[in-house]
Amino acid sequence: MTRYIIRRLLWGVVLLIVVCALTFVFFRVFPTGDPAVLRAGRDPSPGLIREIRHSLGLDHSTLDQFWKYIKGVFLHFDLGYSYYSRQSVRSLIFERLPATLSLTIGAAVLWVLAGLSVGIISALRRHSPIDRASMGTALLLISAPEFWLGLVALLLFSQDIGKFPILPGSGTYVGLTSDPGKWFTSLVMPWIVLASTGVAIYARLMRGSLIETMSEDYIRTARAKGLPEHRVVRQGVRASITPIATLLPLEIVRRDNPRRFPDRPGHRTARGAIHHHRQHPRGHRLCVPRPTGALLVSAPAPSCVAR
């Protein structure tokens, strides 16, 4: 088992480098716009461009640049430099990390708890009105994109513009350390919206898995020897949660992407993923700024966990 885990982790590192190389190629070789030209301002002289290119190290060969980059990542944990916001990528990431983590962890807790309980109830009351209603809602939630669901939730429930103003709207986020109460209430709506698809997926998985388990022979045996029903169910649930639990790390990474953040300036935070971020007056800046950031988290995780 240890050997297996080590092998998977090493494979994760290899994958990470391959994926880094691919993104590097995409963003350097494809004509997305020369950072030096973008930086030089209007009507730059060729000399100025050359100078900027030299100061950014862009006059070296692509291979050389990549080698420098990888070396920086592994030796100094230097994730590179954002040409757009003119900051180091590491500080861009860590600046936003608390907000991203608050959002992701809260949503993950919600979707696991709600998803599993809905799934269990549905499976035990198969074909009942509760089951039908919750599975119908689940399918509806799976079919709606979060970036739209977030806007609709704000239109319906936010305190500033909602029809039924019951929850704080966008732009109310404060850090956990500055005001825990406000932090919590401001995140309730984002958590619910972000977790909605997850809850739906988990409820469906849990229901299917539990229905299958409950028709196994050992469950019949447990019933036959007179175990009380709640203990039979507990056995069944325990057996059917395992395959679902392995999915969780994958799902967390998948959910944690900027497009899904249901804040008012949704597309602005989302576009941030390419253009890093734009400061805007009402929302909070909350995205992993440079592809590398997300890659670091997401690339090894599937390969290590999925199998």
Next chain:
Amino acid sequence: MSVGAAELVPGAPGGLEFLESRAEVAARSPLQLFWRRFRQDRVAKVSLAVILLLIVIALAAPLVIKIFGLPGPNVENPNLTDQFGSPLGPSSAHPFGVDSLGQDVMSRTIYGGRVALEVGIIGTGIATVIGVLVGTLAGFYRGWVDTLLSRLIDVVLSIPILLLGLGIGAACAVRGCIKGAIQPGLGVIIFLISLATWPYTARIVRGLVLSLREREFVEASRGLGASDARIMLREILPNLAAPIIVYASLQIPTNILLEAGLSFLGVGIRPPTASWGNMIAQATPIFNTAWWWMVFPGIALLITVLAFNLLGDGLRDALNPRSAR
């Protein structure tokens, strides 16, 4: 087993009918069996009808907007915004309101459906063909072919699709790239979706082929001197049909959502071409005043994706009698 019991008891009520119905069942092809089960699924039938309707509307979009008396999707009309430049809401002439350029939202929603269906169906089709090809080769030949293809699948799966989309989208969105092989707009997005989703199909197919190739009918075919190609095409492929159909039908709605997401981020379909994703993106800055601009494309998206999901569930149940439902 109950059929056998009825046969054994002479004069048992319904004995003869049992025999008759069994003879009838034996004559049914798998396709007929599937159709019988599918026909009994009311939800699946309704969703199939909705999808057919959506396809008809998409194909006949120019006719449909003429019937409703709407302007074309790219007709801008500055008279439809108020003095502050805010678009006007739903009215009898414009049931879904207009956007900030004075373009009719309903007519853009209808044309957006064209894009969504094209991307969903063509993208899934291409991905399925590649996935089946790679998966079959990997599963059938095993050994180094399998190792190579499986590693390729791993690498592609570990690339975050959204970031890849942003990269390729940004690179190809204006002039196209790879010497015009990928055209901006629809071409980019179909390329991206097929690139990102074929490994899932390939993985499933590989697993199925690995177990199918050990079965007796494959051995029999090989014993009769069939070539590899013939075994793959005539023996294995038909057995893959049901799972592939189910998987593809559930992949279409995912891809439609992916298209909307990429267009929402500005790297998919770009204005002035209407797509549900880019309409919602354009509407976002003023969504609290011009709610209709984002609500209606969103509802269209929701209905389409829901219908495909329900159809996929129905197909799965009809093709796999043992599915847990």
